[in-house]
Amino acid sequence: MPIRFIHTSDIHLGKTYRSGGAAGERYGDFFATFAAIVADAIREKVDFVLIGGDLFHTGQILPKTFAKTIEILQPLKDAGIPCIAVEGNHDWIHRRDSVSWMEALSQLGYxxxxxxxxTTDGGYRFDPFDAEEGSGGYLEVAGVNVYGLGYIGSQAGTHIERICQAVATRRNILLFHVGVWSYSPVEIGNIKPEEALPLADCFAYVALGHGHKPYIVETPEGRPYAFNPGSPECVNFGEERYDKGYYLVTMDDDGVSHLFKASSPRPMLVLTVDLDGALDAGEALERFGARMRERLDAQTDQRAPLIEARLIGKVAFHPFELSRDRLRCALEDIRQPLHLEIKNHLSQISSSGGEEKVKKSLAEIERDVLGELIRANSSYRDRESELIELSLALRDLVLKGDVEGEELLGLLLRGGGSCD
Structure with a gap:
């Protein structure tokens, strides 16, 4: 008999901004998106729902996030539609002696x-799912065997052969939180297309997650076999370029057919504002407002947008005069964003002795200071560029305020290597 299921991934429940009035509304965006997918699953009367990892934004979530997740999953449970999931890198917790929130949801039957x-020799064993224990490696539902493998890191490609060797059934689906190079927009946690190809012989449908951009991987003969729906809500700036949604899939003896169903993410804008030649902050603010009006007037979605503005150019005043508050005030008569991020790459022009001198931008000053600190320790001099990038990445995450300490530690350990 044909089966129908929804494949979604990278929901990132719990993400928000921890400063300003945007926190509550942005927090609700991700739950509203997930609730809409669950409602569609019930409306379509699918056989099951697949979540390809990163249901949560961090491994350590607030109790209210857990409670709200249960509230959204309850109608799916009441309808008797299994929700099958794996852990992504964001769901993962460092202390494996603790029960994760994902494990708790499974033990409660949601x-x-x-x-x-x-196995002792490094192989894989997919045990049947035990509903009472809430654990197992695969689940048979509606005549299909769904195998699950969460995030296993950048060496995932070397595990493909062992994964295939552990599969002993037919009519299979693999739920795998991994990206495929040349398709995935992320830089870590990917496998090469040629490494992924053996999965096409073992699984009729490979349900991917991890990268937030939708894509489909085909065999050399042109048969689609691996699918990544991307994230249904914009998680990070830059994702406004991607389609947002999830797959409604039908499997029968003739193969797999898929329909990409669009979600409704909050509007997100990333734009560059050229302020070159501005003589004072007032002129710069006028030009900033005009550029913003041009873009915002073209938006049909009336929800308060998320905006990242990159300020560039050489100006005749100190860049610090364009504070976030002043820039936000410049938008009052246009449309107030839910969240505004400013990337200030302005440099200051000053005249001295009849010759124009350009002072360094804030970003250049930051890099110079970090480089000087790193070079002070001879052990790190060969890794100066790498450690500057790591320091700036950590700084950006802390300023955004949407990561936990353990996630920052994980980034530091992965990027910092043996640094003390």
Missing amino acids: ICLLRPSR
Whole structure:
């Protein structure tokens, strides 16, 4: 018999901005998007729902996030539609002696969390899912065997052969939180297309997650076999370029057919504002407002947008005069954004002795200071560029305020290597 299911991923429940009045509204965006997908699953009377990882934004979530997740999943449970999930890199917790929130959801019967066991020789063992324990490696539902494998890192490609060797059934689906190079927009946690190809022989449908951009991977003969729906809500700036939604999939003896169903993410704008030659902050603010009006007037979605503005050019005043508050005030008569991020790449022009001198931008000053600190320790001199980028990445995450300490530690350990 044909089966129908929804494949979604990278929901990122719990993400928000921790400063300003935007926190509550932005927090609700991700739950509203997830609730709409669950409602569609019930309306379509699908056989099951697949979540390809990163249901949560961090491994350590607030109790209210857990409670609200249960509230959204309850109608799916009442309808008898299994919700099958794996853990993504954001769901993962460092302390494996603790029960994760994903495991708790599985033990309570709201999701079926799939996680394989490992053999003594480094292989994989996919045990049948035990509903009472809330654990197992695969689940048979509606005549299809769904195997699950969460995030296993940048060496995932070397595990493909062992994964295939552990599969002993037919009519299979693999739920795998991994990206495929040349398709995935992220830089870590990917496998090469040629490494992924053996999965096409074992699985009729490979349900991917991880990268927030939708894409489909085909065999050399042109048969689609691996699908990534991307994230249904814009999680980070830059994602406004991607389609947002999820897949409604039908499997029968003739193969797989898929329909990409669009979601409704909050409007997100990323734009560059050229202020070159501005003589004072007042002129710069007028030009900033005019550029913003041009873009915002073209938006049909009336929800308060998320905006990232990159300020560039050489100006005749100190860039610090364009504070976030002044820039936000310049938008009052246009449309107030829910959240505004400013990337200030302005440099200051000053005249001295009849010759024009250009002072360094704030970004250049930051890099110079970090480089000087790193070079002070001879052990790190060969890694100056790498450690500057890592320091700036950590700084940006802390300023955004949407990560936990353990996630920052994980980034530091992955990027910093043996640094003390």
